Each structure stands twice: as C-alpha cells, then as structure tokens.
Amino acid sequence: MGRISLNQVTKSFGDVNVIPPLDLDINEGEFVVFVGPSGCGKSTLLRLIAGLEDVTSGEIRIDGQDATMVPPAKRGLAMVFQSYALYPHMSVAKNIAFPLRMAGMNKAEQDKRVAHAAKVLNLADYLDRRPGQLSGGQRQRVAIGRAIVREPAAFLFDEPLSNLDAALRVNMRLEISELHNTLKTTMIYVTHDQVEAMTMADKIVVLQAGRIEQVGSPMELYRTPRNTFVAGFIGSPKMNLIEGPEAARHDAHTIGIRPEHLAISTTEGAWKGVVGVSEHLGSDTFLHVHQTGLAETITLRAPGELELRHGDTVYMTPEADKLHRFGPDGLRLA
C-alpha cells in the first residue's frame, strides 16, 4: 500500500502554467521530500496528489488505481497542514477521531484507536482540551494523530514544521522520522528547508518552477548534483560556484566546491583572499572570503577554534576529487 505515480501531470491556473508535464514514481514505504524555493510548485504538486486541486492533464495512480478524478475523501491519503488546520470547536479526542467518525467506525473502535494514537504521540493528558489551549508543538502532534488513526495509504505533509520555533522543529523532525520508521507508511513531505530534506528523506525531489531538477537520495544529491541549481540548493552553507578563467582551467564553464572541501592556510594555497565576516558556531567557523578574483564571496568551513580577524589574508586549496564541473547549460560534466 502506498505506491503513487504521476504520469505527464500538468497544472495551470488560468493562463499560468505552474507544473509542466511531470513524471514521478513514489514507492511503497518511501519517505519522499519535495524541496525547492518558494513558488516552485512543490505545494501545488502535493495538493494535486491529495486531490485538493484538479490536474489540468495527466494521470495520478495510487496503488495502481487511477485516482485522477477521485475526490480527496476517497483517496485514502492523510494530510498534515502547515497551519495544523485543527477543528477549533472540537476537543483533541474529537479532532483525532473525526476521520474515523466520517468513515462510520463504531465508537468503541474509535476510542481504542484515539487512545493508541494519544499514547504514541504523548497526548494522553490533553484529550479533553481544545486546540486553542495547546502549544504549537502539541497542536502539530494532534494534527499528526488525526492523520495516523486512519492508517492511510500515505501521509502528506505540507511544510508542517515552519510554524514552530527552531528547537521544537529539530525535535519534531526526529519524531516524524521515528514515526516513519515505526509505521513504514509512504510519506510525502514538502519543505523549503534543505536541512529537513537532507535529514529526513529516503528520496529527495528538487523542484524549480514546477520542473523536477533531480531525484535521488540525499547523499546522491550532495555528491553528484545534476546541475548548478541542485548544487547550490542542497548543502549548507551553499556550494561555491566559480566561473571564468579558473573554471576554464578545469575545462568547465562553472566549477563548484563545497565550503567543507576547502583546506585553509595562512601561508600558502591555490587561492588567496581576504577574510570578511566570520561566523563562529563553536564547532565550526564559516569564513566569508572576499577579493579572491574568483567570485564575490567564497565561503569555507574552518575549525571552530580558528583565530582569524576581519581583513586577514588567507589561502585556500580545494580538494581535487571534490570539485564539481558544470557546462555552459548548467549541467554536470562527467
């Protein structure tokens, strides 16, 4: 259960073509993350799968069945929204039980499942409260509870963590990953945060302007980005992209090197520059180096205890086998 495939799916809003023809296969039990900058069509794609938007053309199949024209209620998918979308007039227990009630399940079975979900999600003490009396993290858990009780074919998450504060976000990220390990149900997760994508996904789908730029495991995308967009989007801080004579020297239009693949020295190295802002994170220091003649800023990762001041001269040497080469069309060169 939980195999979803999109076949030549397109979506237009009036004259605006949001999704050009797109093919995608999501396997049973996979944790798939749609990631991309805002406006790239990732939420629209999720809503097409959910059935909340109708496709303009193409076909969506869920577990082999054509679901293109099936209303959302009948697709057997559960969704967690960015705003949580809890029913404010119902208690937590009633919120979680709502999909079961709609399915006409008997009260005893409803109570059993709600109690189980509440236990899994640490909500047992809050079942009689209204959503308005809960914190953001608890609300998010109720929304997840409402999704898991029905044992759906797949879970759809639409930026579920963006309304939470940073610490809670890390916690919930772990909880959702944990949930996926336990339930082994297909999950499709939309985010603009590449850290969430990297840490949670089995498979990442990078989208830009409705087009799929690359599909692959987090490490595949990190090691062999297919083009400069994916190269710049995946990884934090961003990969340094360098054009001009230095790139030509490597027989490429653009070369890319990640900040963590640059060795630093104060005495000698391949490239020379002047230190601008240094961001001390404790474990690491991110240096923003200017006046290199390569690009406006070269970012590099240095050890945490590094003592360098604004204006100091530094030398950098890229690890040769970690250099990415791209052609004039932005595509990766072999």
Next chain:
Amino acid sequence: MSRAVTPQRKFAVTLLAWAIGLLIFFPILWTIITSFKTEAEAIASPPSFLFFNWTTEAYEAVNQRSDYLKHFMNSVIISFGSTALGLLIAIPAAWSMAFVPGRRTKDVLMWMLSTKMLPPVGVLIPIYLIFRDTGLLDSRIGLVIVLTLINLPIIIWMLFTYFREIPGEILEAARMDGATLREEIVYILTPMAVPGIASTLLLNVILSWNEAFWTLNLTAAKAAPLTAFIASFSSPEGLFYAKLSAASTMAIAPILIIGWFSQKQLVRGLTFGAVK
C-alpha cells in the same frame, strides 16, 4: 499604548453618551408612559410626565377589542419562519461564494445588495397580483416567502463575511478526513460559524418582526402580525393615544426583551464581521 484620558474628559463624554442614549430612547419611554394614562390624560396639555393616575384601562380596552395573542403568534411564525428559511438557503449560498468563488461571484454579491436599494413599492403591485392569483394574500406562508426574499441579500452578505474569516485549510482538512460536502458544512463550517449565524439570525428576526410595509399591504385579518395590530389602532379610530400606545408597547415588548438579552451577539452582527 492606550491613550491617557483625564477623569474630567471621561465624565463629560459619559454624560454626553447618556444624554444621547436617553434622547433616542425617549419616544419609546413616552409611549410606555402614555399607555398607562387615560385617553383624557394622554392628550392633556401641558402633559404630565410621571404624576398622573396610573391605569391599565387602555390595555384592557385593547385586549377586549382585538386578539393580541393571534397577532403575536403571527409575528413569531412570520419572523422566525422567514429567518429559518432564509438561513437554509443562505448557508450553502454563502459557503459557495466564500470558498469556491467564481469569476462573477463579486458581481452576484453586488447585484444581490442592489436589490435592497430598490424601493419596495415599485414591486408592490406585481407581487400583490401574484399573491392574489395564487391565494397567498393574507396567509402566513405568503408573508414568510416575501420576507425571506426581502432579507435574503442581507443574510447572505452577513454569512459570507463570517465564512470568509474561516481558514480554507480547515475545510480542506475535513475533506482529507473523508467528510462529504454535506458533512463538511454540518460538522465543521456551521459549528465554527455559530456566533456569526446566531447574530445573523437575531438581526433578521428583528428586521422581520419590525417589517411593516409588506405585512400591512399583504395581510388583512388572518395572517396580520403585530405591525398590523398597531396600525389597526391608528387610522380608523382617530387619535386614541393611550390605546395606540398600549398596543405599541405590547407589540415591541417581546423584541425589546430578546434584544436586551442578546446585545452582545447583536453588536457583533451589526458591525458586520469587521471586528474579530
């Protein structure tokens, strides 16, 4: 930051507010006082304010001459009936305009509102003739229908503004949870909009209760509500102020009491969803 208000200023403003309030309320107060006078005292000049012979003579006369309870029941049935029917039509209509607006939704809303700008007397004759030919004249059903139609634009507009405050994602969540369109409206939208629906209901009951133009023109005896009951004491009898006042007091008392108890909802309704 709240603005600083001096006690003197606060006192002056409070006094002014009370003065305006009393000024507005005075005619109603005067009607109530007059209803307890004899006909002679009612037209005495100069009029006496509180120190006269209080009597329920006028009430007795009114009750002897006509059947208050019948008119009261007509008013109840017509105002609540037209409100219930109106809500039944308006809830789905407002749902579709708020959540699945089309390209013409705005125009439709404006058009509905524009019907309220039409002077009702302009359509009196056609409606009168239709009612005569269909046997709806002087029937409660006929009045329920006409008042529903008259107030429907306002009901839809009010509900529309309330519904628009409800986030669409919640309805989408219900759809994902397996709710049909009917279940979505019954279990999610309506309970969430209860405050809005309640104030719409109240305002509409009051509007229908007070509606006089159509009720006077389309009824004679059987279906006549309290507005017609009051009117019956003015024209044919000449100027019998005490009886007229007694009839008016009896007619406005129920709605005044309902209004008193539901002030909070009403104020929300009258501000038309502007205050959240």
